[in-house]
Amino acid sequence: MRFMRFVSMPVVLMMSFQVAKAQDPEIKKVPVPDQELKGPTIKNADTTIKKILDELQRVTDNDKQNSNAIQALLQGREIDNITKYELIKSNIVNASETYYLLNKKIIDLKSRTTTNNLDVFITSLNNPESKALGFSLSDRVVELVEKIILKGKADKSGRNGKIVESTKSIINSPIFQSFTSLTPPLAIANSVMNFLHSVSVNNKQINQKALQDFEKELNKYVIYYTSLNDANQKFEFGLNFNKDQLSLLQDNLYEHLRFTASALKFPLPQRDNKSIGETLNSFFFDFKKEKVIDFFNAMEAKYTKNKRIDYELLLRENPNLKEANNQLEDLILQTKRFENLYNEYFTLLDSYYGKVNSSLKIALDNGLSEKGIIETKQNEFRNLKTEAVSEIQSSINIKELYNNTEKIKYRYRIF
Structure with a gap:
């Protein structure tokens, strides 16, 4: 039928006439002029048919190309959804560990003043009864x-x-x-x-x-x-300010954690009358890396059909996962803020060390104590300070937090 649409009307009439003539013997032969028996009419018909066949081939080729393109797009879309999901999963799993580590290190740094040995040393220098x-x-x-x-x-x-x-x-x-x-x-x-x-x-x-x-x-x-009193007061003021900033950071961590927990359908941490530290410590019994991995495993099982995970449906029905992933930059900023406060602590300690040494020099210059005694105390203070720095660095282990944070690809937004 498609072929017939392209056959010209004169050709149809001619073919009909030839069929009728063959069927009716009474029909007399009519002489046809020589020019009508020549090739142009047949040649034109062959050209038309060829064009039709070429058009059919072109349409067939286009259909095949379009089909291949559609399949490529569908496959690319599926791969894109898999990539998105795997990125979200990896980021949130690593973030769960980051939440835990950050809270633990905030609590540790908040509890620091100096060390017991260093405190005893400073107290002895200030004690009116001491003969240090x-x-x-x-x-x-x-x-x-x-x-x-x-x-x-x-x-x-x-x-x-x-x-x-x-x-x-x-x-x-x-x-x-x-x-x-x-x-x-x-x-x-x-x-x-x-x-x-x-x-x-x-x-x-x-x-x-x-x-x-x-x-x-x-x-x-x-x-x-x-001078000794000034050193102590400035160090104490600096420590208190540092602790206030750590408390504020912990409050921000709590709010960010609540958002992520809600996206994963975890029970939210409740403050009640508990301190922020106690609240978070209790919450991390359930919200931890292993439990988050279990959550994603259960989700993958839910959206598996014919042994294949429908990633597109999974992402469409769980849009909060994308938002939780896109909010992770705030968590990274919080870890950077902690690193700054951690470094500020050692800056405070360095400043304190310098001021105490200046006080000891005043005692020497004013003839309150002998040079040998002052130098011995300065050496003792330097060793205690080095010991305090080493102990705090070992206890908090800032590199552990840094390495875990590096696993979160927070710069990749999911839309």
Whole structure:
């Protein structure tokens, strides 16, 4: 039928006439002019048929090409869906481990001040009763009172003896003993000076020159302890700020984890009245790498038909997986923020080390202690600081977090 559409009407009429003539003997032969018997009419018919056949072949070839192209597109689409799914799966599985590691390391760093040995060292330098530098502040203050204020006339029964006993009483006051910062030496010096000034009002033997000479000598110790106190306060302030930032980071981690858990249909972590650290620690009993792998295995089984996973349907019916994958850049940024806070801790420790050494140098320059003792303490402090750095680095193991984070291909967005 398709062929007949392309046959010209004159040809059809001619063929019909020839058939009728063959069937009816009465039909007489009609002479045909010679030019009508020549080739052009047959040649034109052959050309038309050839064009029709060529057109048919072209259509057949186009159909085959289109079919191949469609198959290639379908196959490419299937491969694309597989690639998307495998990327999402790999990223979220590795992210589950990253959540756990990041929380663990935040808690560890938040608990750090220094180390026990380093704390003991600093406390001993500040303790008024300690002779870590070859003297105790308590003894030196009493000696200065006896030598400068009382001119060596500190009889136990007289008024001078009472001044010495009152000075000792101030030094041993429970108020100063209860201080936990580096302020006791400074508070003691200030209280003793106030006491002597008040006594001088009614005691003519304590003149202004004696008070000035006493204050001058006492200030050598005050400068040393002030420097030590400044070092401690700045270190403590830096640590507290660092901990506040770590707490904020942990809150952000909690919110990000809730989003990912909801995408995977895991029960969400509930705060209730628990601390953020306790909440996350409890949640990681269930939300861990092995459980996330089980989740994806179950999903693959659900969408398997005739031993083939329908990745297109899986992704279409679980759009939250794509969003969870695309949000992983925020998790990476959180790990980078932790690395910054981790490095800031050591910057704080370095600064603290430098300030304490400066305090020890002040003690040497003011003649409070011998050079050999100061150098020994500086070496001891350097070793303790090195030990503290090594212990913290080993405990937190920042490389472990970095290596795990590198497995997350967060730059590839899935749409």
